[in-house]
Amino acid sequence: MDGKSGHRKIIHIDMDCFYAAVEMRDNPALTNLPVAVGREGPRGVVATANYVARKHGVHSALPCSMARRRCPQLVFVEPRFEVYKAVSAQIRDIFHEYTDLVEPLSLDEAYLDVTANKPCIPLAMDIAAEIKRKIKRQTQLTASAGVSFNKFLAKIASDWRKPNGLCVIHPAQAQEFVDKVPIEDFWGVGPATARRMHELGITDGASLRKVPLHVLMRHFGKSGRIFYDFARCIDSRPVEPDRIRKSVGCETTLTEDVSDPEAIMRIVEELAADLERRIARSGFRGPTFTLKVKYADFRTHSRSHTYPQALTRLEEFVEAGGQATAAVGRTGRTAHTPGGHRHWRQHPTEPRPRPLGTARNRLRRILKHTHDIKHIGTPQTACNRHHWRHQLSSVSPLIRLPRWQTI
Numbered sequence: 001m002d003g004k005s006g007h008r009k010i011i012h013i014d015m016d017c018f019y020a021a022v023e024m025r026d027n028p029a030l031t032n033l034p035v036a037v038g039r040e041g042p043r044g045v046v047a048t049a050n051y052v053a054r055k056h057g058v059h060s061a062l063p064c065s066m067a068r069r070r071c072p073q074l075v076f077v078e079p080r081f082e083v084y085k086a087v088s089a090q091i092r093d094i095f096h097e098y099t100d101l102v103e104p105l106s107l108d109e110a111y112l113d114v115t116a117n118k119p120c121i122p123l124a125m126d127i128a129a130e131i132k133r134k135i136k137r138q139t140q141l142t143a144s145a146g147v148s149f150n151k152f153l154a155k156i157a158s159d160w161r162k163p164n165g166l167c168v169i170h171p172a173q174a175q176e177f178v179d180k181v182p183i184e185d186f187w188g189v190g191p192a193t194a195r196r197m198h199e200l201g202i203t204d205g206a207s208l209r210k211v212p213l214h215v216l217m218r219h220f221g222k223s224g225r226i227f228y229d230f231a232r233c234i235d236s237r238p239v240e241p242d243r244i245r246k247s248v249g250c251e252t253t254l255t256e257d258v259s260d261p262e263a264i265m266r267i268v269e270e271l272a273a274d275l276e277r278r279i280a281r282s283g284f285r286g287p288t289f290t291l292k293v294k295y296a297d298f299r300t301h302s303r304s305h306t307y308p309q310a311l312t313r314l315e316e317f318v319e320a321g322g323q324a325t326a327a328v329g330r331t332g333r334t335a336h337t338p339g340g341h342r343h344w345r346q347h348p349t350e351p352r353p354r355p356l357g358t359a360r361n362r363l364r365r366i367l368k369h370t371h372d373i374k375h376i377g378t379p380q381t382a383c384n385r386h387h388w389r390h391q392l393s394s395v396s397p398l399i400r401l402p403r404w405q406t407i
Contacts (some may be wrong), residue, residue: 007171009124010239011112013131015091016142016163018108019084020050023077033075040076047079051163073211084108087139095136096355103239104394109158111151125168132166134216141335148174150235153185159185179206186230188223196220205231268320 015021019037024030038046043390044064056071067074089108095102098121101113114127121127128145135143136377146157148169156178157167169177182204183189183197196219202208209231230237 004334008117009117009127010151010154011124011128011131012146012151012154012158013091013095013110013112013128014144014146014158014162015051015072015108016134016144017048017054017143018087019048019079020053020077021141022080022084022087024050026083027077030077031074034058034071034073035075035078036064036066036067037077038067038076044076070118078338087141090139091135091143094131094138097134099129100241101239102241111154111239123233125166128166132164150233150326151237151239152230152235153233155187156181156185177343178231178233179204179209181205183208188226193220193223244272 020035023035023037030050032052034050034056036046036049036053036058038044041064044397046058046064046067048060048061049058049067049095053074054073056074058067058071058074064068064076084107092102092104092110095110095112098117098119099112099114103111105111112127112131114121117127119127119131124147132143132145135141142164144158144162144165146154146160146167146169148154148157149171153169153174157169157382159166160167184194186205186208190195197203197208200211200215200219202211205309208227213225213228216228218224220227242299274336
């Protein structure tokens with residue numbers, strides 16, 4: 001793909017099982033063993049797994065106990081995030097040798113716009129190949145690269161030939177390529193959306209392209225327009241090197257169930273204090289919180305609330321957490337097995353005034369109606385101008401909360 005066609009030249013670089021690859025590099029004895037990065041225990045979750053472990057069905061976000069059952073010989077390695085961050089910084093330095101239009105998505109992947117690149121290399125494929133070689137030489141790690149004329153296609157291409165792959169989707173071949181892509185591989189299509197797509201008879205890019213825009217928007221809202229465009233290889237999103245960070249959060253997984261409201265209260269307050277410090281450092285501001293609860297069976301419920309002013313203080317975080325917890329409880333659902341997950345996030349919705357009461361006493365009343373808390377995380381805060389996201393993660397079978405405590 002050269003610059004004479006008038007198309008952009010976008011590269012998506014994705015490191016191969018990044019955390020596990022770093023661990024195998026630093027401990028070669030692990031190379032041919034099934035390896036998972038994560039803290040093994042009743043609440044542990046796999047962060048990533050190497051390709052040997054993946055053959056046994058071990059993958060990221062899988063509970064460690066389940067991973068152990070699937071692969072009894074699995075070797076768990078404690079994560080070393082400072083090491084991963086340092087290696088990620090090395091890799092990003094390589095990216096910037098070619099362009100300053102680098103959009104990191106996480107520690108192990110990024111988009112690069114190399115339409116106008118520093119070495120003036122005409123073919124994006126050559127740049128991607130050169131980047132892969134430098135990463136291998138400098139870090140002893142492999143990366144997969146996708147090259148195309150927009151972000152959607154570049155991302156699909158990088159997944160196509162993993163690991164250590166390089167895939168180019170040329171404009172003339174793009175439609176034929178996308179028609180064959182399973183709907184599950186489209187950006188923005190998670191398990192729930194994929195199920196709804198299948199109910200509509202949509203299984204791949206070709207069947208998606210046959211569905212009229214108004215039908216997609218009726219079923220998927222604004223995302224319907226995105227899916228409609230993707231099916232036609234249209235994606236005008238720019239590579240954004242200065243993209244505003246949209247989330248800040250903290251969470252903790254408890255080693256054993258906790259049912260005492262006072263103990264739960266102390267944990268919540270500790271996490272709220274951590275969030276307050278992070279918010280102060282980042283300068284994020286915003287009024288809307290969403291609490292998302294994921295139960296042991298992986299079903300999820302969420303509730304949002306927007307306050308008339310931005311929340312910045314510890315007391316406000318604890319108060320908002322209590323109110324959101326009550327709102328989730330209003331669903332009347334009971335999780336019968338231990339292990340749930342609560343997230344609290346914020347959206348730019350219209351404010352609804354609500355006075356802030358005494359946080360500690362209010363949350364105590366709410367926590368009387370919970371038991372067996374296993375995982376609590378403070379809000380993960382997303383900030384987009386005046387909008388931020390607060391995420392409270394907790395693992396708990398919730399029983400019904402009285403209506404008077406709901407938002």
